[in-house]
Amino acid sequence: MTQQFSRRNFLATSTRTGLAAMLVGAAPTVLVASDASVDGKPALLGGTAMNKTSYSRWPILHGEEEKFLLEVLKSGQWFRGSGQNRVGQFENEYATMCGAKACIATSSGTSALVASLAALDIGPGDEVITSPYTFIATINSIIAHYALPVPIDVDLDSFQLDGKLADAACNDNTRCLMPVHIGGAPANMDDFLAVGKKRGIRVIEDACQAHIGQWRGKKLGAVGDAGCFSFQVSKNLSSGEGGAVLTNDEELAEKVYRCHNNCRGRKTDSFDFTYGVGRAVNQRMTEFQGAVLCAQIKHIEKYQETRNENGLYLNKLLAEIPGVLPAKIYDGGVSAWHLYMFRIDAEKFGINRDLFLKALSAERISCSSGYGAVDWIGFVRNAYDTPAGKRIYPKPVIDQWAERVGQFPQFKKLCSQAVWFTQNMMLGPRENMDIIADAIRRIQKNAAEIAKLDS
Ligand SMILES: *Cc1c(COP(=O)(O)O)cnc(C)c1O
Numbered sequence: 001m002t003q004q005f006s007r008r009n010f011l012a013t014s015t016r017t018g019l020a021a022m023l024v025g026a027a028p029t030v031l032v033a034s035d036a037s038v039d040g041k042p043a044l045l046g047g048t049a050m051n052k053t054s055y056s057r058w059p060i061l062h063g064e065e066e067k068f069l070l071e072v073l074k075s076g077q078w079f080r081g082s083g084q085n086r087v088g089q090f091e092n093e094y095a096t097m098c099g100a101k102a103c104i105a106t107s108s109g110t111s112a113l114v115a116s117l118a119a120l121d122i123g124p125g126d127e128v129i130t131s132p133y134t135f136i137a138t139i140n141s142i143i144a145h146y147a148l149p150v151p152i153d154v155d156l157d158s159f160q161l162d163g164k165l166a167d168a169a170c171n172d173n174t175r176c177l178m179p180v181h182i183g184g185a186p187a188n189m190d191d192f193l194a195v196g197k198k199r200g201i202r203v204i205e206d207a208c209q210a211h212i213g214q215w216r217g218k219k220l221g222a223v224g225d226a227g228c229f230s231f232q233v234s235k236n237l238s239s240g241e242g243g244a245v246l247t248n249d250e251e252l253a254e255k256v257y258r259c260h261n262n263c264r265g266r267k268t269d270s271f272d273f274t275y276g277v278g279r280a281v282n283q284r285m286t287e288f289q290g291a292v293l294c295a296q297i298k299h300i301e302k303y304q305e306t307r308n309e310n311g312l313y314l315n316k317l318l319a320e321i322p323g324v325l326p327a328k329i330y331d332g333g334v335s336a337w338h339l340y341m342f343r344i345d346a347e348k349f350g351i352n353r354d355l356f357l358k359a360l361s362a363e364r365i366s367c368s369s370g371y372g373a374v375d376w377i378g379f380v381r382n383a384y385d386t387p388a389g390k391r392i393y394p395k396p397v398i399d400q401w402a403e404r405v406g407q408f409p410q411f412k413k414l415c416s417q418a419v420w421f422t423q424n425m426m427l428g429p430r431e432n433m434d435i436i437a438d439a440i441r442r443i444q445k446n447a448a449e450i451a452k453l454d455s
Contacts, residue, residue, distance in 0.1 A: 030057075030424065030425050030427065030428035030432050031051045031052075031365070031425075031428060031431075031432040031435045031436070032051060032052040032053050033050065033051065033052070033431065033434075033435050034048050034049055034050060034051065034052045035048070036048040036049065036050050038050075038441055038442050038445075039442075039445075040442065041446070042359055042362065042442050042446045042449075042450060043359070043362035043363045044358060044359040044362040044363075044443075044450060044453070045446065045449060045450065049362060049363045049364040050363045050364070050365070050435055050438055050439040050442065051363060051364040051365055051435055051439065052364070053364065057424065058233075058234075058422075058423075058424035059233060059238050060299070062295060062296075062298070062299060063295075064294075064295035064298075065291070065292050065295040065296065067295075068086065068291035068292070068294055068295050069288060069291045069292060071291065072086060072287045072288055072290075072291045073288075077287055078286060078287050078288065079284070079286065079287060080284060080285065080286075080287060080290065081271075082267060082268060082269060082270055082271060083268065083269070085290065086287050086290030086291045086293075086294050087105050087284075087285050087286075087287060087289070087290035088268075088290075089290070089294055090103075090105060090290050090293045090294050090297065091103040091104065091105050091244070093294070093297055094244060094246070094293075094297065095246060097219070097297070097300075098212065098219035098221060098222045098227075099218060099219055099222050100219070100221070100222040100227075100246035100247060100248055101247065101248045101249075101250060101253065102246070102247050102248070102250060103245070103246050104244065104245045104253065104256050104257050104260060105242065105243070105244045105284075105285040105289075105290065105293075106242070106243040106244060106245065106260050106283045106284070106285055107241065107242065107243065107283045107284060107285055107286075108230065108232065108241050108242060108243045108283075109137060109208040109229060109230025109232060109235075109242075109243040110140065110141055110230075110243070111243055111283035112208075112228035112229060112230070112243035112244055112245045112283075113137065113138065113141035113178075113204070113206060113208075113228045114141045114144050114145070114283065115245060115256050115259040115260040115280075115283055116204050116226045116228055116245050116256055116259075117141060117142065117144075117145050117176065117204070118145065118256075118259040118279055118280065119226075119252055119255035119256040119258075119259045119277075120175065120176055120202055120252075122142075122145045122147050122175055122176060123145055123146060123147060123279075124145075124146040124147065124392045125147070125148075125173055125392065126145070126147040126148070126173055126174075126175040126176070127147065127148045127150045127173045127174045127175065128142045128147055128148070128149055128150065128174075128175065128176045128177075128178050129150045129151075129152060129166055129169050129170065129174060129176070129177045129178065130142070130149055130150070130151055130152075130161070130178040130179070130180060130206070131151060131152070131154060131160070131161035131178075131179070131180040131182065131187075132151035132152075132154065132161075132374070132408050132411045133154045133159060133161065133180075133182055133371060133411055133414060133415075134180045134182060134206065134371070135208070135371075136374070137208070137230075138178065138180055138206050138208075139151075139376065139379070139380075142178075143380065143383050143384075146388070146389070146392055147175075148173075148380070148393075148401055149376070149380060150169055150174070150404075150405055151376050151405060151408065151411075152165040152166060152169045152405075152408075153165055153408040153409065153410045153411055154408070154410050154411050154414055155188075155410070156343075156410045156413060156414055157325075157327070157328040158185065158188075158327055158328045158329070158330060159182050159183060159185070159327045159341050159414060159418070160179075160180075160181070160182060160185065160187040160188065160330075161179060161180065161182075161187055162410070163179070163187065163188040163189075163190070163191025163192050163195070164191060166191060166192060166195045167195045167198070169405075170195065170199055170201070174199070174201055175201055175202070176201060176202050176203070176204055177192050177195060177196055177201060177202070177203045177204070178203075178204050178205075178206055179192045179203070179205055179206070179224075180205075180206040180208075181205065181206065181207050181209060181210035181213060181220050181336070182209065182339075182341075183209060183327065183335065183337070183338055183339035183340075183341045183420075184209045184211070184213050184236065184335050184336030184337050184338035184339065184423070185210075185213065185327060185329050185330075185335035185336075185337075185341075186210070186213060186214070186215045186220055186329070186330060186332075186333035186334075186335070187205075188330050189203075189205075189215045189216075189223045189224065192224070193223070193224065196224070196225075202224075202225040202226075203224035203225050204224060204225060204226050204227070204228065205220060205221050205223060205224045205226070207220045207221035207227040207228060207229055207246075208228060208229055208230035208235070208243075209230075209235065209236075209336065209338035209339065210229075210336045210338065211229060211235065211236045211237045211300060211304075211336050211338075212236075212300060212301065212304050213333070213334055213335050213336030213337075214333065214334035215332060215333055216332040216333075220336065221246045222247075222248065225247065225249055225252060226245055226247040226249070226256065227246045227247070228243065228244070228245055229243055229244045229245075229246070230242070230243050231243060231244070231289070231293060234422070235338065236300065236303065236304070236307075236336055236337075236423055237296055237297065237300050238296060239285075239288075239289040239292040239293045239296065240289065240292070241289065242285055242289040242293065243285075245260075254266065254276075258276050258277040258280055259277060259280045259281075259283075260280070260281075260283040260284060261280065261282065261283075261284060262280050262281060262282050263275040263276055263277055263278070263280040264276075303427060304336065304337075306426070306427055307336075307337035307423060307426040307427060308334065308335070308337060309430070310337075310426045310427075310428075310430060310432070310433050311335060311337045311340055311426055313430060313433050314326070314340065314426075314436060317433060317434070317436075317437035318342055318437060318440065321349075321437070321440055321441055321444050322348050322349060322350075322444060323344060323345045323346070323347070323348030323349025323350065323444065324342055324343075324344065324345075324349065324440060324444070325342055325343040325344075325345060325417075326341075326342045327341040327342060327343070337423055337426050338423050339370075339420045339421065339422065339423065340420065340421040340422075340423075340425065340426055341370070341418060341419070341420055342418075342419050343414070343417040343418055343419070344356050344419060345417065346417075349444055349447060350444060350447025350448055350450075350451060351443075351447045351450050351451050351454070352454075353369065353416060353417050353418070353419065354369070355450060355451070355453065355454055356419065356443065357369060359443045359450055360419075360439060360440065360443060363439035363442070363443070365421075365435075365439050366421070366422065366425065367419055367420065367421060368419070368420050369415075369418060369419065370415070370418040370419070370420040371418075372415055373411065373412045373415035373416070377402045377405065380398075380401075381398055381402065384398060421436075
């Protein structure tokens, strides 16, 4: 069975090793080499696994999380309110770190996306161009406004949506481009910014996986008109749940703030009871989340450096193995390495991706197949199969949309070839990358033998 780093087996593991172990702030030890040789028999065929443990520690506590949380708890100021607060402190620090003029913290990454689209007045009949290869929240944030997602196909080599297809997918209803920096690696922002400029439409980055990744020297999320982040526990910067919007447009920042705060504006000295914008709800971050983030943010740059060194090193090692294709990072881009992503070309490697995952799991290297090939057309049709949905999009309208967005052959191929490692696996010492590469090399060398298991 494929060993995935799911929330469930993480909890099972952490309970077994004792929760106290999680409180130790030591560097994460992810993999431990066994005495197995790369020339030996693969674990799936009865050999010794290359890795002795697959325990992956995340999130990492450094001590201050507990202190800051208790301060909030005892102060009674559990909501950001006015005056000094942890959420406001975090907003300032994150905006500065990313070189953005403004940051608005939210309750989740999904709410950051929803608030941004609300601030752009996106509504029924509007179209938003985005990626089919993404977490479902991207699509849901568009549907939440009764707008139409228009997924375009991906660039197989990079895993990112193909910016070259964006212009042709636009029509008079297109109101927003929403590139997703999948895995934390940048989408080709040059392409999206050019189409945005040419057509006078806004670009919102779904940077929920891309904390402090870069595009041509700018931090991701601060490149387009706005960028949205998630601080859900799996993400590279985390408070369990949480999110943020970055923008350099002060007018948009004010609107996003109102949209996430029941129409009320930002005031530091008192409460604002002027109701400036419609269609807003409460999507505020709590002080508890702010407290954890103020502690966690101090460590993200150091972790990013480690992930980047390990990621680039592993790219080099894996590129030498026949049939292994590390996700390409565009020139001018630095990945945040939320995921380490590569593809298995079955013909060149010798076995298909699914059998590969079994063999790699047997070597005790945690891995997963990533996103499945979701039928987005069916998903959107279903979402609008309601009285309100049918009023906005009667059958001929939704049929026309379905025909226009068409098929995504590269996306489907990607879903059948992709392999993911989680970001915490990139935090160990460099030798961990050698263990991973050795395990994959051993599987590839013995691919013909392993393939017999499938017949
Ligand atoms: C995590 C994620 C989101 C949503 O974030 P939540 O904080 O879970 O709401 C949106 N888009 C992408 C690409 C994500 O990975």
